[in-house]
Amino acid sequence: MKKVLILVVLLLVFLVGCGTGGSGGGETGPVINYASVTEVVDSIDLMYMDIESIKFGKEEVQTEIERIRSMYDALNDDEKALITNYENFLKIEEAYEAYKKAEAEKAEAKQKLENAVAAAAEIALNAIPTKVTGGDIELPNSYETEDGISVYIGWQTSDPETINVDGT
Numbered sequence: 001m002k003k004v005l006i007l008v009v010l011l012l013v014f015l016v017g018c019g020t021g022g023s024g025g026g027e028t029g030p031v032i033n034y035a036s037v038t039e040v041v042d043s044i045d046l047m048y049m050d051i052e053s054i055k056f057g058k059e060e061v062q063t064e065i066e067r068i069r070s071m072y073d074a075l076n077d078d079e080k081a082l083i084t085n086y087e088n089f090l091k092i093e094e095a096y097e098a099y100k101k102a103e104a105e106k107a108e109a110k111q112k113l114e115n116a117v118a119a120a121a122e123i124a125l126n127a128i129p130t131k132v133t134g135g136d137i138e139l140p141n142s143y144e145t146e147d148g149i150s151v152y153i154g155w156q157t158s159d160p161e162t163i164n165v166d167g168t
Helices: 002-019 034-049 059-074 086-127
Strands: 131-133 142-144 150-152 162-164
Touching: 034 059, 034 086, 059 086, 086 150
Parallel strands: none
Antiparallel strands: 131 162, 142 150
């Protein structure tokens, strides 16, 4: 009877030991890579410190924003919860997106202007007669695009008596 009682006690001790997370293979807490968390937090702090003077057009700035985003996305939920300055990173990303939008708008406006100048130049060139000697000719001096861009055309010749298309 004593042997049975000792076996039951040992069995209970073994079972209780397995359920407490000891070496018997119980549950473990979340795995947190503090080095990764610290790197993300420090990178955000370093960039946010100079948010007013960030030159978003520089490739290294764009690369750093992408690197921080990639590191943050690689964190698990428990690690992300430790990123206390994430709102600052969102502000950096927002400023970066605003910069990209402004640059795209500038490029579009530049392209429209270049297209208007090209159209005006084509109209002006088509208006030049092959040869005029004496008399008055009327040449266009402005052009307006469908987008409302006005292009003004200035004319100049070295000999007001003769204008040739080939420049002679």
